[in-house]
Amino acid sequence: MKFNHLICFSFLFSILNFPSFAQVGPKGKVKGQIIEKDSKAPIPFSSIRLFQAGAQKLVTGGIGDEKGQFSIDVVYGSYDVVIESVGFETVSQKGVQINKENHTLNLGILEAKSSSKTLEEVTVKGQKASMELALDKRIFNVGTDLANRGATAAEILGNLPSIQVDGEGGVKLRGSENVRILIDGKPSTLVGISGSGGLQSLQGNLIEKVEVITNPSARYEAEGMAGIINIVLKKNQNQGFNGAIETTTGYPENFGATAIVNYRKDKLNFFLNYGLFYRRTPGRGNIYQEVYNPGQTNYLQQTSQNNVRGMVNNIRGGADYFFNEKTVLTGSYIFRRTDVRRISDFHYLDYQKSLNNLYSITDRQQDEKEAEPNSEYALTFKKSYARKGKEFTADLRYLDYWESSDQLFTQVGKKPDGSAFPENTKIQKSINDEAEHQWILQADYVNPIGKDWKVETGLRTSFRDMTNDYIVTQKQETGEFTVVPGLQNNFVYHENITAAYAIWGTKIKKFSYQVGIRGEMTDIRTELLQTQEKNPRNYANLFPSAHFTYSLSPDNSFQLGYSRRVRRPTYNELSPFVTYSDNRNYFSGNPNLNPQFTDVFDLGHVKYFENGSISSSIYYRNTDGKIDRIRTVDANGFSVTLPQNFKNEVSMGAEFTGSSNVTKTWKADLSINIFRAKADASNIDPTYVSDTYSWFARHTSRFKLGGGIDAQLRANYEAPQNTPQGSRGYIAWMDLSASKDIMKGNGTLTLNILDVFSSRIMRSETRGTSFYTKSEFQGRLTQFNLTFNYRIKTTKQAAKQRRSMMDEE
Numbered sequence: 001m002k003f004n005h006l007i008c009f010s011f012l013f014s015i016l017n018f019p020s021f022a023q024v025g026p027k028g029k030v031k032g033q034i035i036e037k038d039s040k041a042p043i044p045f046s047s048i049r050l051f052q053a054g055a056q057k058l059v060t061g062g063i064g065d066e067k068g069q070f071s072i073d074v075v076y077g078s079y080d081v082v083i084e085s086v087g088f089e090t091v092s093q094k095g096v097q098i099n100k101e102n103h104t105l106n107l108g109i110l111e112a113k114s115s116s117k118t119l120e121e122v123t124v125k126g127q128k129a130s131m132e133l134a135l136d137k138r139i140f141n142v143g144t145d146l147a148n149r150g151a152t153a154a155e156i157l158g159n160l161p162s163i164q165v166d167g168e169g170g171v172k173l174r175g176s177e178n179v180r181i182l183i184d185g186k187p188s189t190l191v192g193i194s195g196s197g198g199l200q201s202l203q204g205n206l207i208e209k210v211e212v213i214t215n216p217s218a219r220y221e222a223e224g225m226a227g228i229i230n231i232v233l234k235k236n237q238n239q240g241f242n243g244a245i246e247t248t249t250g251y252p253e254n255f256g257a258t259a260i261v262n263y264r265k266d267k268l269n270f271f272l273n274y275g276l277f278y279r280r281t282p283g284r285g286n287i288y289q290e291v292y293n294p295g296q297t298n299y300l301q302q303t304s305q306n307n308v309r310g311m312v313n314n315i316r317g318g319a320d321y322f323f324n325e326k327t328v329l330t331g332s333y334i335f336r337r338t339d340v341r342r343i344s345d346f347h348y349l350d351y352q353k354s355l356n357n358l359y360s361i362t363d364r365q366q367d368e369k370e371a372e373p374n375s376e377y378a379l380t381f382k383k384s385y386a387r388k389g390k391e392f393t394a395d396l397r398y399l400d401y402w403e404s405s406d407q408l409f410t411q412v413g414k415k416p417d418g419s420a421f422p423e424n425t426k427i428q429k430s431i432n433d434e435a436e437h438q439w440i441l442q443a444d445y446v447n448p449i450g451k452d453w454k455v456e457t458g459l460r461t462s463f464r465d466m467t468n469d470y471i472v473t474q475k476q477e478t479g480e481f482t483v484v485p486g487l488q489n490n491f492v493y494h495e496n497i498t499a500a501y502a503i504w505g506t507k508i509k510k511f512s513y514q515v516g517i518r519g520e521m522t523d524i525r526t527e528l529l530q531t532q533e534k535n536p537r538n539y540a541n542l543f544p545s546a547h548f549t550y551s552l553s554p555d556n557s558f559q560l561g562y563s564r565r566v567r568r569p570t571y572n573e574l575s576p577f578v579t580y581s582d583n584r585n586y587f588s589g590n591p592n593l594n595p596q597f598t599d600v601f602d603l604g605h606v607k608y609f610e611n612g613s614i615s616s617s618i619y620y621r622n623t624d625g626k627i628d629r630i631r632t633v634d635a636n637g638f639s640v641t642l643p644q645n646f647k648n649e650v651s652m653g654a655e656f657t658g659s660s661n662v663t664k665t666w667k668a669d670l671s672i673n674i675f676r677a678k679a680d681a682s683n684i685d686p687t688y689v690s691d692t693y694s695w696f697a698r699h700t701s702r703f704k705l706g707g708g709i710d711a712q713l714r715a716n717y718e719a720p721q722n723t724p725q726g727s728r729g730y731i732a733w734m735d736l737s738a739s740k741d742i743m744k745g746n747g748t749l750t751l752n753i754l755d756v757f758s759s760r761i762m763r764s765e766t767r768g769t770s771f772y773t774k775s776e777f778q779g780r781l782t783q784f785n786l787t788f789n790y791r792i793k794t795t796k797q798a799a800k801q802r803r804s805m806m807d808e809e
Contacts, residue, residue, distance in 0.1 A: 028098035031071040032107030034064060034083055034091065042068030043112060046085040053078035053095050060553055061608060073553075074098055081107070088112035140210045153207060153231060162212060162655060162673065163229070173214065173227050180223045182230045187399065187440065187462075188334070188376055208234040214619070215547070215561035215602040218501040218516030219444065219456055222543040222566045227600075233316065234260050234273060243792040250785035253280040253309075261792075267322040275314040282307050285777040287585070291637045292770050298359075299351040300637050302584065306344040313337045318378075326384040334376040342368040344581055350637070362424055364411040366581040374401040389448045401436040409580070427475040428484065430580050436571070438464040456503040456516075466493040470577040490529040491575050491591070495568075497522050503545075510551045518543040520566075526574055526591050535591055541566065559604040559617075567627060569593040573643045588642045596625040596645065612660035623649045630684055631725060633771035644684055646724070651677040665704040672697045681724040685769070694721035705738075712737040726773075729763025747790045754783040 030050065034043045048070050049061040059079065064070040081093040091112050098105055140160050154171070157163050163173055173179040182188070211230040213220065220228055243261035248254060256277025263270050287302040318332030348362040378397040385391065406429075413424025444458040472487035498521045505514030524537040545563040552558075575589040604617035626646040633639045653675025661667050674695040681688035696718040703711045718731040737752035758781050766773040 026100070027073050027075050028103045028105065029071060029073055030079070030081065030096065030098065030105050030107065031069070032110055034068045034070070034085060034110050034112055036088070037111040037113045043085045043088060044068060046070070046083050048072060049082045049084075050074055050079045051082065053080050058609075076100070083110065083112070085112055138212045140212065141208070156207060157210065157229065160210060160212065162214065162671070171229070173212070173229065180221060180228045182228060184232055185230055187438070208232050214617075215563050215600055216545070216565075217514065217547060217563065218503050218518035218543065218545045219458060221460070221499070222518055222520055222541070222564070223568060244789065245792070246787060246789040248277070248785055248787045250783060252282055252781065252783065253278065254783065254785055255279075264320075269320040269322070271316075271318060271320075273314070273316040276312070278309070278311050280307065280309045281779070282781055283777070283779045284781075285775065287773060287775045289633070289637060289639075289774075290772045291633055291635065293635050296353055298353075298637055299355055300584070301349040301351075303347045304344060304582070306342065308340060308342045310338060310340045312339075326386075328382050330378075330380045330382075332378045332380075334378075336372075336374055338370075338372040340368070340370040340372075342366065342370065344368075346582055346584075348584060358416040360421055360424060361414040361416065362411060362421075364409060364583070366407060366409055368405060368407040368581070370403065370405045372401075372403045374399075376400070387448055389454060390446060392443075392445050394443045395440070397440050399436065399438040399440070401434075403432075403434040405430070405432040405434075407432075407581070409583075411583075428472060428580070429474075429481060430470070430472045430487075432468070432470040432577065434466070434468050434571075436464065436466045438462060452507040452512075454503075454505045454514075456501075456505075458501050460497075460499045462495075462497050464493075464495040466495075466571050467491065468493075468571075468575045468577060472580055487577065487580070488530060489576065491577070492525075492527045492529060493571060493574060494525045495523070511549070512551075513546070513548045515546045516544070518545070522568070522595075524568070528576065528591065533591065537594070539595075541597075556607045557605070559602075559606075561600075561602045561604075563600050565598045565600055566595050567598070568595045569627060569643070573627065584637065585639050585641070588640060590642045590644060593627060593643055594625055594645050596623055596627050598623040609660075611662075612658065614656070614658040616654065616656045618652075618654050620652045621650070623651075626679065628679070628681070628724075630681070630688070631766050631768065631773065633768060633773070635770075637771075639771075639773070644681070646679060646681040646688075647683045649677060649679045651675055667702045669700040670697070671699075677721070679724050687769075688724035690722040690724045692722035694719045707740075709738060709740045723764075723766075726765040726767045729761075729765075731760060731762065733757070733760040743790070747788065750785075750787040750789070752785050752787075754785070755780065756782065758782040 034046045035041060036043055044064065044067065046064040046068065047061065048064060050059045050072065051057060052059055059077075060072060060074050062070060062072045076099050079096050079098065081096055083091040089112055091110050093107060093110075096105055096107070157171055163171065171179055171181065209232045211232065212227070213230065214227040216228050243259065246258045248256045254277070256275065256279070258273070258275040260273050262272070283306045285304045287300065289300040289302070291298045291300075313336065315335045316332065318330060321329045323329070344366040346364040346366075348360075348364070349358060350360045350362070351357055352359045376397060376399050378395065380393070380395045382393045383391060409426075409428040409430070411424070411426045411428070413421030415421050440460070440462045442458065442460040444456070446454065446456045448454045468491040470487070470489065472484045473481035474484050475481050499518060501516060501518035503514055503516035506512065519540070519542050521540045522538070526535045527533065543564045543566070546561065548560040550558045569590075573589050573593055574591050576591060577588065580586065599622045601620040602617055603619075604615065606615040607613060626649040627643050628646055629641050630644045631639055631641045653673060655671070655673045657669070657671045659667070659669045672695065676691070676693050678691045679689065696716075698714065698716050700712065700714045705711055714735045716731070716733050720730050721728050733755045734757065735752065735754050736756055737750065739748055739750040741748050758778070760778065760780070762777045762779070764775050766775075
């Protein structure tokens with residue numbers, strides 16, 4: 001009951017905060033375009049606000065489009081127009097008149113001068129500079145967050161509303177692990193073969209913005225129950241030479257540097273991003289376990305320490321060729337190599353019958369050397385037409401991923417008196433080679449029909465082949481290494497997916513909608529070559545979507561969305577071999593997994609105020625065949641955790657995000673997600689059902705301390721929740737950051753302390769008919785980072801050339 005009351009109260013709060021100055025009476029329109037003064041390039045996504053003339057009372061506002069154009073409906077009257085753009089000086093027009101004789105006022109082309117001082121001001125005060133809202137997504141400009149300096153992509157995602165990232169780099173969206181992660185709108189080797197593991201090796205300095213799409217339309221892949229996270233990398237297309245250099249140093253060791261440069265002259269634009277960093281990540285964990293055998297209970301107390309050292313090289317380069325300003329061909333190449341040395345130490349204490357009867361002491365060490373080189377080739381053609389919004393895009397890309405792991409395990413067993421325990425002493429080796437090759441071809445076409453109608457269509461096909469060749473051997477008394485039974489095989493995965501979609505959308509006064517349908521044909525074949533186990537899957541599915549928006553005013557609107565989603569098992573969830581580092585707790589894939597299907601409903605509201613904004617949403621998800629992990633433990637206390645298909649899961653919740661300029665020097669953000677989840681895994685065990693109420697919250701405060709110093713505090717909390725086999729404990733942590741511009745605004749120094757109290761600990765309790773397990777894991781301890789960013793401001797402008805190219809159209 002408390003949960004239901006909280007949802008109702010919070011939703012009513014967002015509704016009651018509608019403006020008291022609702023616009024009534026005849027309306028006109030203010031429109032125009034904002035461009036950069038020197039280069040004449042459009043400035044996208046500017047914030048436009050209209051105040052009562054001569055007063056500070058905000059009447060309405062909006063956001064410009066990607067071409068710098070804006071159009072805002074407003075009742076007749078006299079207004080002061082204020083236009084703010086990230087990195088540019090404010091542009092204003094005072095005393096503009098909207099009346100019957102001047103119904104539509106075109107302000108024409110407005111020019112804004114570049115200004116680092118303005119950028120600093122907008123970063124601290126302007127909510128729209130850090131978050132933008134579109135019909136079906138939220139856009140976060142991550143550079144405005146001080147805690148992102150020197151961070152990885154995984155850490156940046158963990159700083160955004162609705163997203164959680166665990167200590168192992170696993171990403172959740174609104175509490176669900178089933179999220180699709182894209183780079184520049186496409187699958188990429190930068191994400192990693194295992195789903196999201198590569199994000200811990202992608203430097204955040206290379207990221208421009210993150211798009212969070214909780215209810216995707218039919219134009220997107222149907223993959224991902226909770227939605228899509230699209231990471232957009234930095235690239236500039238301004239005339240002349242542009243660039244930035246950033247270096248980071250930290251403790252535990254975190255040394256890195258990135259360079260982002262581009263050069264455009266006439267119709268050619270060259271861009272290059274390079275990142276190099278070295279990082280050491282210490283972690284720790286502990287497990288307590290009880291195993292119930294007939295007439296006897298055995299106990300395990302386990303502790304672990306791990307030290308991961310990694311060197312990462314990221315290179316992304318390419319060129320754009322502009323046939324004209326509406327037609328561009330882009331070729332790009334990405335290369336990343338990650339070299340990792342991982343040393344993990346495990347200490348086991350085994351007891352029989354009681355915790356006073358120690359049976360054995362075991363120490364095991366994993367020494368792993370891992371190399372991950374991967375490449376990506378892409379060719380993209382985009383053509384825009386004279387009719388606004390009409391465009392055609394075609395994209396061809398090839399992904400080549402490879403990973404080689406060489407591991408040595410040394411295990412020493414002792415009896416309680418310290419004497420040798422030969423049966424528990426062993427030396428083992430593991431070799432694990434993984435490879436992925438994927439071709440993707442996609443074409444999209446958008447065609448406006450009339451003034452407010454739009455049709456979108458597209459085709460996509462992908463071919464993916466993956467292999468996992470693994471073997472684990474153990475040293476015998478003769479010195480020979482022989483295969484450990486059941487731990488040698490070659491897993492082969494073939495996947496072909498063909499899709500087509502169509503979307504129809506229109507706008508009628510304050511009401512707009514789009515409906516779509518996507519069809520996907522899937523052909524998957526898995527095979528274990530040594531044991532000749534095959535599991536082919538062929539299925540075709542339709543995925544409808546619908547989005548509706550009702551705008552009470554440009555800064556006050558409701559959104560309703562529906563989509564059907566699919567989650568196909570990932571490579572690691574299918575592969576029968578994952579790791580053998582902790583042989584007491586073995587994690588494996590399941591080649592027999594089936595996809596899960598989800599129906600997603602989402603009702604949202606967003607409202608801008610003079611000093612802030614608030615957005616809220618209520619969502620509902622119904623999932624058939626949910627994929628989640630189940631743990632089993634044998635009589636000797638050795639566990640196996642592998643994914644299985646549950647019968648069903650139903651989840652519902654409410655999410656609220658608010659921002660307020662409390663004072664001129666203090667801005668506060670708050671994000672809260674409250675949800676209920678009912679999981680039914682009774683098809684595996686009749687007792688495996690759960691009904692949980694939980695929530696998580698994130699608060700950020702930003703302060704201007706004077707002397708050009710900005711400070712930021714972020715606090716995070718995730719409440720406990722039940723699972724079909726037990727529960728997950730609470731998580732709480734806090735980050736602190738501060739920055740100061742130096743070198744006449746060309747440079748910025750940032751200091752951040754991540755997880756100040758080293759409290760970001762994953763806790764869980766798991767139960768089965770014959771066991772009880774309690775565990776804690778901390779994947780990263782407190783991290784200190786000092787980052788220096790230098791912006792190269794030697795841009796050579798070419799306004800005349802740009803104008804001549806526009807005239808060619």
